[in-house]
Every structure is written in structure tokens, then in C-alpha cells.
Amino acid sequence: MCIREVFFSIFVHSHIKSYCTLIPRANGWLQNNLDIYLIKCETVEKKVTCIEDVTNDSCMFLPKNHHAAYVKGLRLWYVNVTGTRKLALESMAPSEIGYMNVIPKCIDASGKYPKYEHLPETYAAINAYLAGAPLEGKIVTIETVPLKLPRKQWKSFEINPDETYFPDEYLRHVLNITRIYFRYGEPEVELIGAQDFLPDFEGSSHWPPLHHSTPRYGPISTAINKVKDWIQNTNVCIWVWYISLITQVDPHVYSAH
Numbered sequence: 001m002c003i004r005e006v007f008f009s010i011f012v013h014s015h016i017k018s019y020c021t022l023i024p025r026a027n028g029w030l031q032n033n034l035d036i037y038l039i040k041c042e043t044v045e046k047k048v049t050c051i052e053d054v055t056n057d058s059c060m061f062l063p064k065n066h067h068a069a070y071v072k073g074l075r076l077w078y079v080n081v082t083g084t085r086k087l088a089l090e091s092m093a094p095s096e097i098g099y100m101n102v103i104p105k106c107i108d109a110s111g112k113y114p115k116y117e118h119l120p121e122t123y124a125a126i127n128a129y130l131a132g133a134p135l136e137g138k139i140v141t142i143e144t145v146p147l148k149l150p151r152k153q154w155k156s157f158e159i160n161p162d163e164t165y166f167p168d169e170y171l172r173h174v175l176n177i178t179r180i181y182f183r184y185g186e187p188e189v190e191l192i193g194a195q196d197f198l199p200d201f202e203g204s205s206h207w208p209p210l211h212h213s214t215p216r217y218g219p220i221s222t223a224i225n226k227v228k229d230w231i232q233n234t235n236v237c238i239w240v241w242y243i244s245l246i247t248q249v250d251p252h253v254y255s256a257h
Contacts, residue, residue, distance in 0.1 A: 016165035022074040031094040040077035041141045041181035068168040101161035102178040127191040137185040145179045197226045
């Protein structure tokens with residue numbers, strides 16, 4: 001069974017601590033739980049209206065007033081280890097994790113809004129960096145983390161990838177950064193890549209744009225079948241817990257929610 005443990009930053013003088021403060025807490029928890037094997041780290045986001053919402057385990061958001069915010073936390077996914085595997089695990093050093101943030105390169109800041117390089121260019125830059133400066137261990141998870149940036153922060157070009165608190169504002173933009181979690185150990189050169197798969201598009205009466213129309217897509221199984229075909233015809237090493245679902249928001253219909 002795969003189980004999770006979640007850590008959120010705490011409120012300090014009406015502010016939320018940086019994401020980097022969660023890593024020591026997670027490592028402390030890992031050192032106190034030696035009978036589990038870490039398989040994935042995940043940046044999670046929760047919409048809240050008060051501090052109590054941050055720490056409860058509810059999977060629903062129930063609005064309590066007109067003000068809300070998004071808070072990011074860290075979730076550890078792991079499996080319980082028993083028998084001979086547990087004995088082997090106990091002889092090893094406790095897991096200790098680290099992470100690296102990568103912000104896409106801003107290629108044009110002269111217009112009304114800055115323009116950033118696309119993800120393939122970002123991945124190529126990451127690989128060029130890792131080839132010369134390997135991580136201090138082995139990669140556990142790679143993920144795309146959306147940052148909801150208020151309009152004034154977006155225009156300032158000052159992006160803090162460790163920001164964990166985002167007010168729920170209508171005028172905001174989303175910048176996707178890349179976050180790599182790794183388990184400390186012997187440095188190892190690992191180069192990354194990504195491939196996206198969408199379910200079959202079944203049409204829409206007004207596409208594009210999507211105003212007053214709902215696009216129709218096939219079930220997620222159509223995307224899984226594409227993944228199977230791609231794996232069979234591609235000579236790459238894939239860790240199954242690197243697979244994740246992504247959400248794409250059409251800019252023409254995006255609104256606060």
C-alpha cells in the first residue's frame with residue numbers, strides 16, 4: 001500500500017514560511033520512520049480561508065468568507081517495508097532529500113508581459129547543467145510546479161520559486177517552473193526528459209475559442225494507451241512514479257475559482 005505524509009509551512013505574523021523550511025521537517029520525519037521506503041515527493045496546493053484549513057485532512061474546499069489563498073506544501077509518498085526487505089532497509093542510512101528549482105529563462109521583457117522559453121528549452125538547459133554539476137544523489141521526482149503570480153509581481157520579473165502563499169486574485173498569471181527532488185547519496189549524472197500524452201479530443205461546437213462551449217475529450221484510458229505504445233517504441237528508462245497528471249488552462253477562459 002502506498003501512503004503519504006504531508007507537511008505545510010506555518011503562519012508567522014500573517015505570512016507563510018518559505019518552501020525550503022519544509023525539507024528539514026520532512027528529513028526529520030524520514031529519520032524517525034525507518035520502516036518505509038520513499039517513492040515520490042510531491043508539491044501539493046491547498047485553497048484555504050483560515051489557518052485551520054491548512055492542517056485539516058479534508059479533500060474539499062468549503063468557502064467561509066470572501067477571502068481565500070493558496071498554500072503549497074510537500075507530500076511524501078512511501079510504501080511500508082516488511083520482512084527481508086525491512087532488514088535490508090534498516091542496514092541503510094535513513095533517506096534524506098533535497099531539491100532544485102529551475103525557472104524558465106525570460107527571453108523578452110520588453111513587452112507588456114514577459115515571455116519565457118518553452119519547457120523543452122528549459123529541460124535542455126537543465127541537462128547541460130547536470131552534465132557538469134550532477135546532483136548530490138539520485139533523482140526521486142521531477143515535477144512541473146505552477147506559481148500563481150499576482151499581476152504586480154509578474155510585471156516586476158522577480159520570481160521566488162519557494163513562495164508558498166498566493167492570494168486568490170482574479171488578475172494573476174501562472175508560471176510553470178521545474179522542481180527536481182533527489183535522495184542524497186553518491187553524485188550521479190542523470191539527464192531528464194518529458195513526454196506529454198492527451199486523451200482523444202472528441203470535438204466542440206465552438207472550438208476555438210471555448211466561450212459558452214464545453215470541449216469533449218475521451219477517457220483517460222485513451223491517453224494511457226498512447227503511453228503504452230510510446231514506451232514500447234522508445235529506448236528510455238522510465239520510473240513509474242515519475243508519471244503525473246497535468247492540468248492545462250485555456251487563457252481565454254481562465255478565471256478565479
